[in-house]
Amino acid sequence: MALELPKSYDAKAIESDVYRRWEEGGCFKAGAGKRPGKPHYAIAIPPPNVTGVLHMGHALNNALQDTLIRWRRMQGFDTLWQPGTDHAGIATEAVVAKQLQEESTTREALGRDRFIERVWAWKEQSGGIITTQLRKLGSSCDWSRERFTMDEGLSRAVRTQFKNLYDAGLIYRGTRMVNWSTVLKTALSDDEVIVQEVQGHMWKLRYRLVGGPIAGVDEIQVETTRPETFFGDLAVAVNAKDERYRALIGKRVRLPIVGRDIPIVADDHADPEKGTGAVKITPSHDPNDYEVGKRHQLGLLQVIGFDGRMTAEAKHFAGMDRFACRKALLKELEASGDLLGVTDITHAVGHSERSKEPIEPMVTEQWFVKMGPLAARALPETISGAVAFHPERWTKVYCNWLENVRDWCISRQIWWGHRIPAWYCGTCKQITVGIDAPSTCAHCGARDLAQDPDVLDTWFSSALWPFSTLGWPEATPELARYFPTSTLVTDRGIIYFWVARMVMASLFALDKKPFSDVYIHGTVLDERGVKMSKSLGNGIDPLVMIEGGTQRYLGKDYQCSGYGADALRYTLLDMTTEGQDLKLNPTKFETGRNFANKVWNAGRFLLMNLSERPLAKPPTASDVAALQLGFEERWLLDRLQTAIADCSSALEAFRFNDYANAGYRFFRDDLCDWYVEWAKRQFKAGGPAATAAGTVLWYAVDKVLRLLHPGMPFITEYLWQQLQTTAGGAAWTSFLMVSEFPEPESRFADAMIAPRMDELQRIVTAVRNIRNQQNLPDGTKLTVVVAAPDATRAQGLSSHRDFLIDRGNLLGIEIGAGLAKPATSVTEVIGDLKLHVALSGVIDLEKLKANMVKQIAGKEKSISGKQGRLANADYIRAAPPEQVADTRGLLAKEQVELANLKETLAGLE
RNA sequence: GGGCGAUUAGCUCAGUCGGCUAGAGCGCCUCCUUUACACGGAGGAUGUCGGGGGUUCGAAUCCCUCAUCGCCUACCA
Numbered sequence: 008m009a010l011e012l013p014k015s016y017d018a019k020a021i022e023s024d025v026y027r028r029w030e031e032g033g034c035f036k037a038g039a040g041k042r043p044g045k046p047h048y049a050i051a052i053p054p055p056n057v058t059g060v061l062h063m064g065h066a067l068n069n070a071l072q073d074t075l076i077r078w079r080r081m082q083g084f085d086t087l088w089q090p091g092t093d094h095a096g097i098a099t100e101a102v103v104a105k106q107l108q109e110e111s112t113t114r115e116a117l118g119r120d121r122f123i124e125r126v127w128a129w130k131e132q133s134g135g136i137i138t139t140q141l142r143k144l145g146s147s148c149d150w151s152r153e154r155f156t157m158d159e160g161l162s163r164a165v166r167t168q169f170k171n172l173y174d175a176g177l178i179y180r181g182t183r184m185v186n187w188s189t190v191l192k193t194a195l196s197d198d199e200v201i202v203q204e205v206q207g208h209m210w211k212l213r214y215r216l217v218g219g220p221i222a223g224v225d226e227i228q229v230e231t232t233r234p235e236t237f238f239g240d241l242a243v244a245v246n247a248k249d250e251r252y253r254a255l256i257g258k259r260v261r262l263p264i265v266g267r268d269i270p271i272v273a274d275d276h277a278d279p280e281k282g283t284g285a286v287k288i289t290p291s292h293d294p295n296d297y298e299v300g301k302r303h304q305l306g307l308l309q310v311i312g313f314d315g316r317m318t319a320e321a322k323h324f325a326g327m328d329r330f331a332c333r334k335a336l337l338k339e340l341e342a343s344g345d346l347l348g349v350t351d352i353t354h355a356v357g358h359s360e361r362s363k364e365p366i367e368p369m370v371t372e373q374w375f376v377k378m379g380p381l382a383a384r385a386l387p388e389t390i391s392g393a394v395a396f397h398p399e400r401w402t403k404v405y406c407n408w409l410e411n412v413r414d415w416c417i418s419r420q421i422w423w424g425h426r427i428p429a430w431y432c433g434t435c436k437q438i439t440v441g442i443d444a445p446s447t448c449a450h451c452g453a454r455d456l457a458q459d460p461d462v463l464d465t466w467f468s469s470a471l472w473p474f475s476t477l478g479w480p481e482a483t484p485e486l487a488r489y490f491p492t493s494t495l496v497t498d499r500g501i502i503y504f505w506v507a508r509m510v511m512a513s514l515f516a517l518d519k520k521p522f523s524d525v526y527i528h529g530t531v532l533d534e535r536g537v538k539m540s541k542s543l544g545n546g547i548d549p550l551v552m553i554e555g556g557t558q559r560y561l562g563k564d565y566q567c568s569g570y571g572a573d574a575l576r577y578t579l580l581d582m583t584t585e586g587q588d589l590k591l592n593p594t595k596f597e598t599g600r601n602f603a604n605k606v607w608n609a610g611r612f613l614l615m616n617l618s619e620r621p622l623a624k625p626p627t628a629s630d631v632a633a634l635q636l637g638f639e640e641r642w643l644l645d646r647l648q649t650a651i652a653d654c655s656s657a658l659e660a661f662r663f664n665d666y667a668n669a670g671y672r673f674f675r676d677d678l679c680d681w682y683v684e685w686a687k688r689q690f691k692a693g694g695p696a697a698t699a700a701g702t703v704l705w706y707a708v709d710k711v712l713r714l715l716h717p718g719m720p721f722i723t724e725y726l727w728q729q730l731q732t733t734a735g736g737a738a739w740t741s742f743l744m745v746s747e748f749p750e751p752e753s754r755f756a757d758a759m760i761a762p763r764m765d766e767l768q769r770i771v772t773a774v775r776n777i778r779n780q781q782n783l784p785d786g787t788k789l790t791v792v793v794a795a796p797d798a799t800r801a802q803g804l805s806s807h808r809d810f811l812i813d814r815g816n817l818l819g820i821e822i823g824a825g826l827a828k829p830a831t832s833v834t835e836v837i838g839d840l841k842l843h844v845a846l847s848g849v850i851d852l853e854k855l856k857a858n859m860v861k862q863i864a865g866k867e868k869s870i871s872g873k874q875g876r877l878a879n880a881d882y883i884r885a886a887p888p889e890q891v892a893d894t895r896g897l898l899a900k901e902q903v904e905l906a907n908l909k910e911t912l913a914g915l916e
Numbered sequence: 917g918g919g920c921g922a923u924u925a926g927c928u929c930a931g932u933c934g935g936c937u938a939g940a941g942c943g944c945c946u947c948c949u950u951u952a953c954a955c956g957g958a959g960g961a962u963g964u965c966g967g968g969g970g971u972u973c974g975a976a977u978c979c980c981u982c983a984u985c986g987c988c989u990a991c992c993a
Contacts, residue, residue: 015955210939230993244993276991286993295991356992365992400920406990407919499988534928536986581941582929587921588986590928597955598941604955612952664930668940683952772959778947779959780968785948869937876935890935896934 012614012729015605018571022721026142028739029724030150031371035088037149037489042083049087049489050076051473051522052148053497053505054156056095057130058102058906061140063531063539063591064498066549070576070718071528071583071663072496073146077717078658079493080147081748087489089476090148092135094157096424096465097191097199097361103129103423119422125424143553143718145572147744152485154476156468157425162768164475165468166428166442168516171428177377177515180429180438184297185416187369189315189329190362193420194373196464197413198504200357200366207354211283211347212340214243214260217268221225222254227271228347229287232354234340235333237262238321239310240269242288244299247273249284263345264336265322272303294368307370309600315367329367371519374418374427374461381511382409388520394510397526397661398586401502408503415508417464424462429455470508470521473521480516495522498530499586526661529588533561536590537552547593558593565593574599580718581671583663602671603722606715609679610726613708616690617733620697624734626706628752635695639685640703642764644755646677646708651749654714670715678707681768681814688813705730710749720744767807768813770842773835774815777844780854781833788818794826794841796903804840828914836862836907838900852915859912866905873898 013020033039055065072088080086080874083549103126103530104114113120136846138153154161154872172178185194204374212234215226227243245252276299277286290300291309300307310320317324324332357366386409388394389402396402418427430439431453432448441447447454468475471867473495477486491513497506501839506525513521530540533545540546544561551558555569577599582589624630631644648671657665682704709730716723727743768883778787791811795801804811811820828834832843833855873894876882883891 012952016953173957202989202992205992211993232992276993278993282993284993288993289926293992295993298991354992355990368992401945404920408989448958530987538987584930587929592928594942595928601955604953608953608956610952615952660932665932668930672940679952680957684957688949775958776960780946782947785958786950865937872937876973879973883973885973886935893936901936 010605012611014608014611016571016604016722017425018573018603018721019260019569021725022143022145022464022553022572025721025724026145029147029742031449032739033663034742034744035147035149035702036151037087037485038085040080040083041085045083045085045648047075047087047489047493047795048079048084049089049492049667050494050496051089051476051492052091053089053495053501054093054154054469054472055137055141056098057092057134057137057155058095058099059092059137061137061144061549062541063547063549065137065141066144066575067528067531067583068496068498069141069144069146069578071526072494073144073720074580074663074666074717075145075494075496075574075658077720077744078748081713083747085488087152087485088146088148089152089154089473089489089492090138090141090146090150091154091472091476092138092156093465094130094155094424096419096421096462096814097193097195099126099130100421100423101191101361114422122422140550143550143572144780145576147720152476156465156472156475160478160481161228161468161471161475162425163442164471164479165425165463165522167480168471169428169463170442172515175515177380178374179377180372180374182370182372183375183414183416184294184368184370185373186357186359186366187313187371188359188362188364189311189313189367190359190364190716191421192313194369194371194416194418195359195366196416196466196504198466199360201360202355202357204353205356206840207232207352207356209282209350209352210337211349212237212263212287213347214262214269214280214287216255217259219259221258224255227255227260227285228253228283229285230282231287232352233292234308234336235317235321235324235329236289236292237287237336238265238317238324239289239291239299239308240287241270241305241308242270244272244274244277244288244305245284246275246277246279249277249279251279251284263343264339270303272299272305274299274302274631282640291370292368297368297370309370311367311369313369315364327828334626334652354376368540373416374429374463376415376417378412378414382412382507384514385409385507385510388510389515394520394522395524397524400525401499401525401586405507407501409507412507415464417467418459418461419464420461422462424465427461427463427469429459431459433457438535464522466504466508469505470512471516473509474513474517482845490517490521491519492522494524494526496526496528499527500530502527503551524661527581527586529586532588532590534590534592535561536588539591547591552593552596560593567593570596570600571603571721573722574603577602577667577719580663580667585662599719601720602675605675605679606719606722606726609674609683609708610712610729612683613704614726614729614733616686616701617705617730620690620701622698622701622734624703625709625730625736626702628706628755631703631706632754634699634702636699637689637696638760638763638807639682640699641684641755642760643677643703643707644752645757645760646673647710647752648753648756649673651670651710651714652676652750655750658717667718670711670718674711678711682707685810685813688809712743716743742745766837766840769809769837770811770840771814773837773842774844777833777835780858781846781851786816788816790818790829790845791815791820792826792829792832792843792845793820793822794828794843795824796839798824800824800839834911834914836904836911839903839907840905841911856912856915859908859915863905863908863912866901866908870898870901870905873901 076086076088084785087205102666186200188195209230211230213226255271256273258271288296288299290297290305291307310318311329312318315329317327321326365812432453434453435451437450439449473492474490509521551567552570552575558565558567574596578596650669653669654666686700686704689696712723712727724743728738732738801822805822828843829845832845835842
């Protein structure tokens with residue numbers, strides 16, 4: 008069976024089967040694999056939009072979460088990775104509205120109830136594709152606990168939180184200026200507005216003074232980028248300190264075309280340095296002007312309607328789209344001579360994130376959350392470190408936002424979402440807020456109640472996600488067991504509207520933080536450094552990378568045979584360095600594919616050998632310790648301990664690339680390149696040597712599969728299962744996924760061994776280098792003389808004769824103190840050793856000399872640097888003594904090496 | 917306007933407390949189809965650590981400054 012493994016790893020052939028077995032084995036369930044005495048570790052997934060499809064950002068986000076949760080699960084923690092999706096109010100409503108449009112109907116024609124039914128139907132039918140896609144990544148979520156923000160339980164959580172906030176005076180209804188989308192016909196929060204730099208114009212308008220000139224002045228000039236708002240002007244503001252206009256304060260100007268008179272008021276909003284120093288005030292359509300209007304009791308005058316068309320106040324422009332109106336109006340103003348000029352400018356304009364059109368600030372009655380007290384409660388959690396950001400720099404960004412937070416507009420004039428649990432009394436006009444629909448008015452007892460038609464901002468329910476998914480407001484066992492959650496893994500883009508609001512919501516609802524650590528990962532960019540997005544055509548589909556297909560990217564088609572989820576995950580982990588952005592292209596995943604293939608083949612090699620030399624059972628540390636271990640085995644075991652420690656500490660610190668690299672280095676360099684090659688000789692030798700090699704190799708492979716598993720779950724699980732069968736066991740009866748993550752075994756650690764192996768490796772490499780340099784084929788057997796400085800060194804090296812002969816592919820080796828250089832030979836210097844390689848053919852002397860000269864130059868540079876340092880009294884005084892001692896020791900070594908090099912060079916002349 | 921990040925090999929990036937001749941992957945050059953793997957092995961070449969100044973015995977690393985790129989943020993006169 009084992010021998011039937013194909014030569015190349017084909018992820019497609021195993022991944023779905025492995026995932027199914029995990030699921031059937033209950034491995035994803037909360038608490039799977041937990042061991043006594045271990046704490047809980049929980050992650051609440053950032054719920055993707057139910058309308059969404061998996062993109063590379065999701066792949067990264069979930070690869071990181073899965074790595075963490077698998078690692079903790081294997082460590083025996085009581086883990087929960089809570090999955091689910093978000094109803095994404097405006098986004099989802101827009102999708103269904105578009106469908107209706109294609110059917111030549113509208114949501115209004117359908118009516119509220121039927122429209123919502125329609126959205127649900129759509130959600131049931133095609134929603135949730137993304138959770139299937141998450142499974143293909145290998146995500147080990149507890150799918151039995153999947154939640155949706157509009158589930159009954161979560162909806163109840165929303166109403167409860169709303170009522171509690173309302174009762175606490177932290178939710179209010181008020182008339183405010185909000186961001187208005189004329190396309191979506193709803194208010195938007197600041198977060199749903201994206202500010203874009205656009206090319207625009209600044210027009211200068213003339214308003215004439217009423218009643219003739221004053222001090223020789225008969226007009227006032229104002230500038231605007233939005234002339235159509237002028238119909239709503241209720242004043243012109245000037246600064247009281249501005250000499251130019253002081254005499255005009257209190258006078259009136261007449262608006263052209265409409266002929267309405269408005270006052271000139273003094274207000275600090277007018278900056279004498281900016282523009283003409285006089286500002287037209289349109290309280291209904293500009294946030295600043297709204298404030299000015301309030302200060303001077305100017306009232307309101309809406310001239311742009313909620314649909315973006317001009318109102319009756321715009322005279323003969325009424326009914327015209329605001330931008331068409333602008334154009335027509337400018338013509339008239341120009342004709343009347345009231346348009347004094349136009350300049351091109353670049354300015355920042357807010358656009359609706361969803362529908363893209365410019366936002367119109369509008370004065371409307373909306374629901375708001377009073378953020379000040381919530382923010383004040385949230386700040387100390389972060390300042391104290393109870394909620395810690397990684398990388399740490401986001402702490403400042405987050406705190407800064409909390410300190411300057413503005414009230415949050417939470418009502419949306421759409422239908423898909425949580426309807427605001429507030430009822431208006433037809434009798435006393437008062438508001439009754441309830442978790443369940445009240446039958447009578449709480450104020451007057453009347454029965455004619457009408458519920459507020461609006462729904463809540465999607466982020467209101469998202470803010471409750473870490474605890475609403477656990478059953479809050481019920482005191483469920485899950486809430487007691489997994490809350491607060493442990494780590495939140497997310498993108499910097501939603502620190503404000505999601506992370507901060509979860510902290511505030513959680514502290515308010517439960518008086519507990521929602522999580523302890525927030526890991527902010529980078530953004531996925533294309534190879535040019537531009538953020539990936541569907542509309543730009545620079546996205547890379549994770550599923551195409553996993554399963555294969557054609558990837559259209561930056562105008563070119565890439566054929567991908569399917570790298571597999573592990574390759575995708577490994578590559579992403581490898582690139583995840585402390586929150587830096589990731590520049591990707593479709594071939595980048597070869598990194599992971601190649602490594603996965605290497606893992607596959609190492610597993611194949613072990614399986615082949617175990618099938619020839621079966622062991623009674625998978626080896627434990629004690630089994631290994633009971634063997635007569637050779638130097639090479641002890642070296643491998645020592646390196647393994649380092650790898651285990653490095654992987655663990657990297658994951659503890661959210662250093663995903665270090666984790667990936669520590670595993671890679673050990674696997675590729677130590678295990679494959681050195682130990683496996685050595686083991687081949689041992690297997691050939693047979694007997695106890697073969698048994699020891701097989702045992703140690705299995706032990707090491709078992710450990711390294713565990714180490715790699717959180718990052719590359721499929722291949723490691725599959726190989727591990729194959730290995731279970733080689734000792735007569737059965738596959739799929741237990742799972743690597745829920746078995747123990749390695750911990751360092753101190754009995755296998757030996758600090759003396761690595762430097763010794765390092766020297767042997769340098770000797771072997773030197774021989775290979777000479778072979779290559781002299782244009783000898785790899786297979787050429789060579790005879791080597793190692794001249795050691797003394798008998799002790801010679802003796803020490805002699806015990807590694809077999810290793811040197813095998814790895815250096817030598818015909819013979821002679822090791823001794825002060826051995827003479829053979830007649831025709833090439834010499835390489837390795838520290839205090841001289842390595843003479845006997846050669847029969849023609850020796851390329853020039854190459855040797857050039858190489859020697861280069862080495863000498865490098866050595867001399869290094870030596871003179873150290874000599875200079877040691878000659879410096881300040882260095883001796885200021886540097887730590889160990890440092891100085893190290894420098895002295897290294898210098899002495901290098902001097903011996905230099906002498907050897909020079910002698911060798913002289914011998915070549 | 918304010919804030920943050922980045923700038924290290926041809927490309928993509930590591931480099932933790934300032935300390936040994938600055939590393940990896942890809943690409944490149946040479947050799948090797950050796951019974952785990954050519955998605956491989958062996959060996960090799962490649963650096964003004966963005967520029968300038970400073971602190972220090974010592975700077976890729978700390979400070980100042982300039983430049984370029986990116987992100988976030990700001991009341992659209």
